[in-house]
Amino acid sequence: GKHKNPIVWYLHFMQGYWSWRRLVGLMVIFNLAEFCLHIPEKNLVLFWVIPSIASSLQLFFFGTFLPHREPEGGYPSAHRAKTFALPTLLSFLACYHFGYHEEHHEYPRVPWWRLPKVHHARLQNAL
Template sequence: MSNTTVKRGEGILSRNRGVLVAFGIIGTWAISLIVLLLIDISQLAIGWRIAATIWQTFLYTGLFITAHDAMHGAIAPSNPKLNQRIGSFALLVYALFDYKKMMRTHWLHHQQPASEVDPDFHNGKFKNFFAWYGYFMFRYWSWVRLFGLMAIYNIISLVLKVPEVNLNWFWVAPAIASSLQLFFFGTYLPHREPEGGYVNENRAQSSNWSVFWSFVTCYHFGYHEEHHEQPNVPWWRLPELHQRKLNAD
């Protein structure tokens, strides 16, 4: 194989890395969910049930992070239609969210972070984690989406004969837990006001965790100041920006 062929192949992979990463997350989530819904959960020890739920929660979080990157055009920068389709699908299977509506509110967050018009910020009165989370979820609440999810739940249970216990452990619980994970590591920690007040225009701060723990906790979303500075950079390149910032300081 010639060097030209190798370089051409590397160039194709580099250009399409965002798409490959997105498909990897979505595919892994789908395969994992199918397997977990079909297993005999009565044969699974409680420790393994918890481990599987944590694993599925991590993958659910990955779905939202994938959609989030799509909102910034980071999955397929040269193919906007493909970028939007991937983001729309990830949000749909995550919790029936409307991609265009979510993108509008997310860009409002970027334009006015940690302010009274920021849809992700607290109401100025209840700033602790639980009150802020409740207010956050209320602003994104939708009865239509809830009834849609309930309909899907019952179809899977009654028509496809999937046990409700499997659905509760591996579909319902991970979806709820991932919302807590995303809020805690992607909103609460980065945007809560420091004791000395905000120190940059993005009103965001980054964690100083290692690359491993940054990935495990929330797909490097803890490197949040870097994300606000360069929102078009995909999640898997945030550690590079974070390290560059540390070296500059």
């Protein structure tokens, strides 16, 4: 709820994952891979750097922003999270069923692949 702007929220999200030490460490690994292992820079960028950035955007959007942004009427649960159920395959591709976010918070020991079943069981019990 503190950050309403998605870009500011994403930058705050990334601050929790990154430090100067980690960034320098990745730069060292990148250069060792390029110069010692002779991996072309283009390959490192295409198959390591870009996927890393894309996955951070995916995790942020589907795993943090969508489930935790404050709805107009306020948060529906104490976890300040809501579920956005997608068809199972899309839910998996979006971010390992992280759209089932209420279930993720209510049952934190349930593995990600069982979250759709927990969601459907909760719907059945609600009827």
